[in-house]
Amino acid sequence: MKALLEFQDHLQKSRRIVALVGAGLSVSSGLPTYRGTQGLWKNFNMIDLATPDAFYIDPGLVWQFYSWRRFNALKAKPNKGHQAVSQLAQIKGNDYITITQNVDGLQSRSGHPKHNLYEIHGSLFELKCTSFTCNYTDRDNFTNPLTPALADTEYEYDSKRKRRDLDTDQSISPQFRPVKELAELDLPSCPACNELLRPGVVWFGESLLLLVIDQIDNFIEEDHVDLVLVIGTSGTVYPANSYVDRIKLKGGKVAVFNTDIDQDVLEGKVSNTWGFKGDAAETLPLALKPLLEKNPASTTI
Structure with missing residues (x-):
């Protein structure tokens, strides 16, 4: 006191x-703080997904991860x-x-x-163009999902699989929803130049x-x-x-x-x-x- x-x-x-x-x-x-044991998404290490290299290699995977993060942040008050x-x-x-x-x-x-x-560290609700010749930025974008292809990627687990086996009454592991294979055309694109948009966050290494x-x-x-x-x-x-x-x-x-x-x-x-x-x-x-x-x-x- x-x-x-x-x-x-x-x-x-x-x-x-x-x-x-x-x-x-x-x-x-x-x-959650996404530290320690909470640092996984569908068995992917979140730190590995929050990098420019990850986005360059598989932007569809990274966008699904950030679609999930945006969805949960929007649910929160x-x-x-x-x-x-x-x-x-x-x-x-x-x-x-x-x-x-x-x-x-x-x-x-x-x-x-x-x-x-x-x-x-930026914002989940800011989008930035990936083109070096374009400075387009979209702030306070709370649209969910951002594209039709990202629909249903907001949920980490398959809701159809129960947490307990009805026959044995034993707890079972939840089933992750599979990651989609998405082409760049299915992902958010810049209205100014049609190049790929990225989340407006500061990634590891940036x-x-x-x-x-x-x-x-x-x-x-x-x-x-x-x-x-x-x-x-x-x-x-x-x-x-x-x-x-x-x-x-x-x-x-x-x-x-x-x-x-x-x-x-x-x-x-x-x-x-x-x-x-x-x-x-x-x-x-x-x-x-x-x-x-x-x-x-x-x-x-």
Whole structure:
């Protein structure tokens, strides 16, 4: 309780705030983090599918994987944590940005203003042309399926096969729906040049968008940041870890909301750092409550 009161006091005094959001915030919305044992889709390693090489070799396979991800993200609803972040982003008189590592679009769909939301890994709902001579981009495309050929690829398992054998009453493994053999003509194509479209996400082996990184760097460097909220992420992956370290080195304080937090942080042994362990979708709104009650959201969430 002492740590919470200290945090809330500093929060209400802060005028420049950064929120760094990770996959843990979307778990309560029904989206897994895709780490460890959850990193498979139809027995394919998800990391292997999220690369430019995979798309070059078999764009039909990769598009089926992303059709499944888009479908599940569309089914999910923004939770109280997303809503709290979006409300914080609308408080007048504060300089504020949200840096999200998520591609699920839930932060945007919760009412977050576009001008101070940075999706550094892209979005499942953005499409980009693969042609080097074409700069076509389609944003906030929530069509499902994107093409008739991708219909029924959104489901990972065959619903006709029950999880228990009716004769023996024994549990059986679910049956994956087979991956379709799709030609490029069956996949999303660019309306400007007819070349193949790709998901607008940053794949493994690709660089983050320099314009976005520059805008974030400018915000952090142009003036002192009072507080960085580390929400549903370990903050150990570049460039996320650099943002936290840079803010802290310049005198800013850190508040971590996650299910996994270093014990020294929880015990208050790390200077200028608070840790609130648990589901960030629940702990964050409670921690922000005094400030948000004073500043109701200007848009409906």
